Amino acid sequence: MKLKLDFDDLADDFFDNTRLLGIVASVKNYQFCWQLNQLLRYDFRINNEIEIQLYKKSRNYYFSIFEYREPTTSLVHYLYHNQYDGEYLLPEFKHLDFLWLLKGDIVAEDFMQQLVTGIRSLSPVQLVTELTNEKIKNKGHLIF
Incomplete structure (x- = not known):
């Protein structure tokens, strides 16, 4: 009997909520x-x-992740760097420098809007956009 990992199920579980x-x-x-x-x-x-x-083009690429855990909830913020040495974590979003994943708790719409407004207020930030799961081709690359 062969056991097969279902990466679609794994990704669905990882990206749930x-x-x-x-x-x-x-x-x-x-x-x-x-x-x-x-x-x-x-x-x-x-x-x-x-x-x-x-592992691409016969070499390894390393994408750093910064983490912040909300002290009073189970919400965790993960900030991925989308680019390393000319390669992209999500090649379908080459124009993006960072990916911010909120995971572990339901995120209210008003909290999300405040967060986006705050990020946009930083001087180096040119764009903040929410990405839907359907738009992400290589979502397996975000799973740690």
Whole structure:
């Protein structure tokens, strides 16, 4: 008997009750996190244990993920850097610099709007847009 992993089910479970933002901001990831932490009073920190590693063109590419856990809820914020050395975590969104995944709790619409407004107020940010699961071809790349 062969057991087969169903990656579609895995992805569906991972993305259940998540919200995903795409952000264009021409700034280093650690500088962006510092600005977000100052503005939103968050505490984004790099989490090397969940870094995404992709193997393309006979070499490895590493995509860092910064993490912030809301202190009073089960909501966790993950900030992915979409680009590493000319490769993209989500190649269908090459124009995006960062991907912000909210996971672990239901996110209210008013909270989401406040968050988007806050992110947009940062000077290096040119665009913030919500991405729907249907638009993401390589959603498996976001699973850690």
